[in-house]
Amino acid sequence: MSALPTVLDVSCRWCNAERGNRCTRIPSGDIAPQPHSRRFIELSAAMSNGTEFIVKMLHDDDHIGVKAGEEYAAIRYWLDPGAKVSLLRRVLDGWEPECNQYFHCVEFIRWASSS
Ligand SMILES: [Zn+2]
Numbered sequence: 001m002s003a004l005p006t007v008l009d010v011s012c013r014w015c016n017a018e019r020g021n022r023c024t025r026i027p028s029g030d031i032a033p034q035p036h037s038r039r040f041i042e043l044s045a046a047m048s049n050g051t052e053f054i055v056k057m058l059h060d061d062d063h064i065g066v067k068a069g070e071e072y073a074a075i076r077y078w079l080d081p082g083a084k085v086s087l088l089r090r091v092l093d094g095w096e097p098e099c100n101q102y103f104h105c106v107e108f109i110r111w112a113s114s115s
Pocket of ligand 1: 012013014015017023024035036039
């Protein structure tokens with residue numbers, strides 16, 4: 001798990017690798033040495049268009065009232081997309097913390113829309 005989605009968290013439209021599977025060479029089916037560039041574009045699109053994803057807090061933040069282990073729907077923080085996510089609401093009860101968190105404070109769990 002990493003703080004943010006990686007290319008493995010999106011499918012590849014080039015070789016049809018599913019989420020979690022590595023890219024393969026066409027037509028041999030061998031594992032590709034690195035993910036196809038198409039896949040980075042998919043990931044970039046998902047992260048920049050406000051797609052929600054679920055993160056887990058790694059630490060308590062008494063200031064804000066969030067606790068380690070809680071899961072939140074989040075998007076990339078638009079003013080600082082390279083360093084922070086905006087927490088939208090707690091998955092458990094919908095509480096809205098109205099705050100941003102650094103990537104290293106959270107762990108990416110899954111896309112909000114995936115089951
Ligand atoms: Zn691929």
